[in-house]
Amino acid sequence: DAKTTQPNSMESNEEEPVHLPCNHSTISGTDYIHWYRQLPSQGPEYVIHGLTSNVNNRMASLAIAEDRKSSTLILHRATLRDAAVYYCILRDDNDMRFGAGTRLTVKP
Amino acid sequence: DAGVIQSPRHEVTEMGQEVTLRCKPISGHDYLFWYRQTMMRGLELLIYFNNNVPIDDSGMPEDRFSAKMPNASFSTLKIQPSEPRDSAVYFCASRPGGVTEAFFGQGTRLTVV
Numbered sequence: 001d002a003k004t005t006q007p008n009s010m011e012s013n014e015e016e017p018v019h020l021p022c023n024h025s026t027i028s029g030t031d032y033i034h035w036y037r038q039l040p041s042q043g044p045e046y047v048i049h050g051l052t053s054n055v056n057n058r059m060a061s062l063a064i065a066e067d068r069k070s071s072t073l074i075l076h077r078a079t080l081r082d083a084a085v086y087y088c089i090l091r092d093d094n095d096m097r098f099g100a101g102t103r104l105t106v107k108p
Numbered sequence: 109d110a111g112v113i114q115s116p117r118h119e120v121t122e123m124g125q126e127v128t129l130r131c132k133p134i135s136g137h138d139y140l141f142w143y144r145q146t147m148m149r150g151l152e153l154l155i156y157f158n159n160n161v162p163i164d165d166s167g168m169p170e171d172r173f174s175a176k177m178p179n180a181s182f183s184t185l186k187i188q189p190s191e192p193r194d195s196a197v198y199f200c201a202s203r204p205g206g207v208t209e210a211f212f213g214q215g216t217r218l219t220v221v
């Protein structure tokens with residue numbers, strides 16, 4: 001899997017939008033961009049994934065740069081329950097390797 | 109489906125003892141992954157299987173670690189002999205083929221004293 005770069009930590013206020021960036025300058029044409037998050041004392045859980053176009057689901061939106069060298073996970077209204085470590089990973093149909101992720105703190 | 113089921117949830121053992129961690133993947137999933145998570149090293153991929161066959165075990169730290177998947181509904185990760193530095197949370201995950209989401213178990217917290 002190609003490498004991704006994320007900030008170590010970010011803070012947000014409750015009920016405000018959060019934009020979590022991810023750089024993946026060495027992405028290949030077949031790599032999908034996946035996001036997972038890990039709540040305290042739990043296993044990681046899937047958030048969203050995409051290839052080229054922006055994607056929306058009930059949890060979040062994924063904005064992918066036109067050159068695919070970066071992407072942004074958007075939480076439209078952060079809640080206290082969104083406090084977690086967010087991982088951006090690149091995948092084709094093979095293994096899944098996680099980096100250090102971004103620790104998101106949500107302040108009331 | 110009940111999701112990925114790992115057992116035990118917690119394990120405390122003495123150095124030198126054999127430890128076996130167990131995982132039941134979601135029915136119908138072709139891929140199974142074993143991870144280890146520590147504060148220092150983060151979430152490390154140890155080994156993964158496709159259709160019960162080990163594909164990549166390059167993350168297995170040393171010969172003390174072994175993993176098996178005798179059938180599509182069961183996998184084990186064994187550490188023999190265990191050492192204090194093996195203390196970590198071990199996660200199992202499974203997913204179908206294709207670029208699909210993976211589902212993680214709740215993890216096994218292993219403490220080797």
